[in-house]
Amino acid sequence: MLHGGAILADGDLPSKFSNQKSILNTRHNLTQRQAVGGPSGVNMDPYRNDYGEVCVYCHTPHASNGNIAAPIWNRSIPNTTYTLYSSNTMTQTISQPGAASLVCLSCHDGQQAVDAVMNMPGAGRYSASPNNGFLSTWSNPSGLGPFVHAGLKQSECLACHSSDAGVVGSGAADFTVAALGTNLRDEHPVGVTFPSTSGSGTDWNTPNATSAGNKFFDDNGNNRMDKGEVRLYVGANGPTVECGSCHDPHGVVTSGLTFNATFLRKTSAGSVICLTCHVK
Template identity: 50%
Template sequence: MKCKISAAFILGLATLATGSALAGLDRPTKFSNQGTIGNTRHNLTQRPTDGSALNAGMMDAYRNDYQQVCVYCHTPHAANTNISAPLWNRTVRTTTYTLYNQQTLSQDATQPGPNSLTCLSCHDGQTAVDSIVNMPGSGGYNGALALDPSAATAETLLDTWRRNGGDPDAVTHQGLNSDPNSETSCLSCHSPGKTAAATNFQVFAIGTDLTNDHPVGVKLPAGSDWNVPTGTYQNIRFFDKDGDNRPDKDELRFYDSGNGYEVECASCHDPHGVPGTTSTFLPTFLRVTADGSQICMTCHVK
């Protein structure tokens, strides 16, 4: 396979990866992005484990604060078996995504696989960030939410969850949909002109139209324009930088979900954070720094 990617596309990807797409915004994250996922935006309790809790209470009306960082994605019991993801706890809708089509691909891209759908279960904006299959405590399990987060079912169940046996936690359940004027959108606070203390999340509201994002569901390419991954582990081909024969957090990879090795969201991003040359995690949960286009040139020969 040979896929021609324009220089403008690579430059645009590098710009987004470095976070410069957010330049000029006056609402930086309150998290340190060091040490643990608890100090990143993927801590949906919004209470950093570094001790800071600035504005954390402002979120409590808009999503259930389960008081556990991991539970928004994972559960030790009663996991969602409709997706091949580790002990997955989130609702994953059946969705047909509009795929990247701005360049000529020698093979058609396939629909996103599990290692993209897990990310898109929040970032496509269709589902509330607290819509999980198994909420903490007794009585919080509903397997019907695995694939069907309909408003009547999901909202009713989510409204029954109580923190420490007290009142219902949230009165609405927000998602990353792209309409800043929607009552159920995270962007109703997290976008310009809204709540002053809230970080701008617009760039993270991806939606179901993936035509302006790096292609997912495209095959591992071959030819002189591409570097060849040196490692294979289970269903992963990866760039084994340290030669330990295991895919580490800082190594890009391709996933085989049944259609051959393909690019997925998790090819370039690790949701738990990857330390850079300092103790601070790389921006936007990248596996490899965008400095000098290093992440691009891991795969692309330019």
């Protein structure tokens, strides 16, 4: 991301999670309850639903959202128009974000709560358009009963999770860089087609494999689109860069045990992630 490059180039946002082994140990565990030690997440119980399950914040095996090409997706996708990246030197077609970006933006654009799932755990807890009234019917396991669910849009989150929060946000991680909003002009372009001419004599490396129409850089030669490999998604105008091209929300290990910072598919050390596509 261009927006957070200076901040995130050498690390990640502060976290009490270990960022090792499983999504359970990352900030994408929105129960905020760690497997071993650390904060219990109870401080967030008045503000978000703790469903007691990690996967349910994005996925459901039943009654999933069939309107987006994402696996058993458990979130609605608002009809949002994004302000797109533009540049005088840009030669490629750029369109509104595709599915592999919209699933990420369903939290990161700040337009709906991070716990706004369509199918909450348990019987009779489904809504195709989850709103605050629906979300307020959930009781958190800490003993709190149903509450008037906060909007938890960008402004509500940053009221605590920003450097401007003052005493209110004391101890809360600054998530400003992760709250992208709908203005994507200062982010790496998404919804942008990859150049049709690449390889020797160009500024672009050539993907060397294809899976289900998606182009990818097959680093280990197994002809399988592994999670640590950068990919380009099928788009109306050709192979397209989306959020999922460079990020895997479940975490990827490049070396050792710890996941790459900011859920990158490849390490940013030495600009490895950038130089996968770009010849510089």
